[in-house]
Amino acid sequence: MAEEIIVTRGCGNLSGTVRVSGAKNSALKLIAAALLGQGRSVLHNVPNISDIDIMIEVLRSLGATVEREGHTVAIDTADATGFETPYELVSKMRASISILGPLIGRFGKARVAMPGGCKIGERKIDIHLSVLEALGVTFANDHGYLYASSPNGLHPAKVFLDFPSVGATENMLMASVTIEGTTVIDNAAREPEIVDLANMLNEMGCKVQGAGTSTIVVQGVPLADLHPCEHWVVGDRIEAGTFLTIGALLGGPITVEGIDPDFLRTVMMKFEEMGATVTTSEDSITVQRTEPLQATDIQTLPHPGFPTDLQAQFCLLTALAEGRSVISENIFENRFMFAAELNRMGSDINLDGHHALITGVSGLQGAPVSSPDLRGGAALVIAGLAAEGETRIHDIYHIDRGYEDYVGKLRSLGASVERITV
Numbered sequence: 001m002a003e004e005i006i007v008t009r010g011c012g013n014l015s016g017t018v019r020v021s022g023a024k025n026s027a028l029k030l031i032a033a034a035l036l037g038q039g040r041s042v043l044h045n046v047p048n049i050s051d052i053d054i055m056i057e058v059l060r061s062l063g064a065t066v067e068r069e070g071h072t073v074a075i076d077t078a079d080a081t082g083f084e085t086p087y088e089l090v091s092k093m094r095a096s097i098s099i100l101g102p103l104i105g106r107f108g109k110a111r112v113a114m115p116g117g118c119k120i121g122e123r124k125i126d127i128h129l130s131v132l133e134a135l136g137v138t139f140a141n142d143h144g145y146l147y148a149s150s151p152n153g154l155h156p157a158k159v160f161l162d163f164p165s166v167g168a169t170e171n172m173l174m175a176s177v178t179i180e181g182t183t184v185i186d187n188a189a190r191e192p193e194i195v196d197l198a199n200m201l202n203e204m205g206c207k208v209q210g211a212g213t214s215t216i217v218v219q220g221v222p223l224a225d226l227h228p229c230e231h232w233v234v235g236d237r238i239e240a241g242t243f244l245t246i247g248a249l250l251g252g253p254i255t256v257e258g259i260d261p262d263f264l265r266t267v268m269m270k271f272e273e274m275g276a277t278v279t280t281s282e283d284s285i286t287v288q289r290t291e292p293l294q295a296t297d298i299q300t301l302p303h304p305g306f307p308t309d310l311q312a313q314f315c316l317l318t319a320l321a322e323g324r325s326v327i328s329e330n331i332f333e334n335r336f337m338f339a340a341e342l343n344r345m346g347s348d349i350n351l352d353g354h355h356a357l358i359t360g361v362s363g364l365q366g367a368p369v370s371s372p373d374l375r376g377g378a379a380l381v382i383a384g385l386a387a388e389g390e391t392r393i394h395d396i397y398h399i400d401r402g403y404e405d406y407v408g409k410l411r412s413l414g415a416s417v418e419r420i421t422v
Helices: 024-037 050-061 094-107 126-133 166-176 192-203 237-250 261-273 308-319 337-344 374-386 406-412
Strands: 004-009 016-019 040-044 065-069 072-076 110-113 138-142 145-149 158-160 182-186 207-209 215-219 230-232 254-257 277-281 284-288 324-328 348-352 355-359 368-370 390-394 416-421
Touching (some): 004 374, 016 406, 024 166, 050 094, 094 110, 094 126, 166 182, 192 207, 237 254, 237 261, 261 277, 308 337, 308 355, 337 348, 374 416
Parallel strands (some): 040 230, 158 182
Antiparallel strands (some): 004 390, 065 072, 324 355
């Protein structure tokens, strides 16, 4: 059976400028939030990736009309009356669980298939359910579907999240905006994508305060008072960090445009610890390196800590740094699958529970490898650019879920990389 793969060949220094796409982890939730607008909302700067295609189909399955032209998506939810999402769509993508909040906010009920996506850990949805239960939602499992209802009506609540879960924060936010009274989310996720969602909700007539801090306060408004809006998706900080890794690894300078440097403060500090130079403007970051890469220790944490979605990319950097590094993965327990593939290329990575013990090596060798997940796959492509000889990366559908025209953008920097069918 034919398979599309990415082939890289080791090269010297790469340099140039890349404009990042809109944030995948924001755009997916904004498309879902359009349900609350009950009309034609327009989103700009939406990335052209497979996960977005799936979320668009989810909205269409609910009765929405969705039109796409380039990076602009128009979503008309005036006639959306469905509240059930089909298994064949939801099972492909974890983020599809984010449809639960807006369905409850609009209809007071939902029937959602259990989500799928990258197999990087258990990623339980218990925390999503518990915060929604605080609002008066009851849940039942029905042949692989999660049925949500509110038989006694919805009511405001004050909750403290056991963990600052992005998804749980987003679902409670979208479910609570139409509940009369004051809802408070303490220990809320603080990611930039949460702020982007809150901004869009406010543009639709919601009353959300505190997004970006650990306490979010929602003053509920009647559903009838909400309206559609036009909104620009923020730049993708993970895509930006991925390309900046190339500057630190191969010398650069690599400049990414369309990104707020505040989104990546912790990451930029790690680049500098490893010997790279970082410069910024209002909407761009540049990374270059002339000195040897230095070892460093990293712990992934919720924002504003070091993002788990850049752990694999920095695992690659430390694999070629001088000395020994320790990377601790505190978010997802299975996110070191990438290490086994990188070891096939000559790295020296040993796993101990949720720690990766990394001894830097002088170089990597090209080899056939497989993308274990979205971010690991993107990092393996970069590893191939730093390795001697040819590297063939399989299972690249993972990469297509989160990176628009990844190969094209790499080629614009001078990389020897192509997609072929074998």
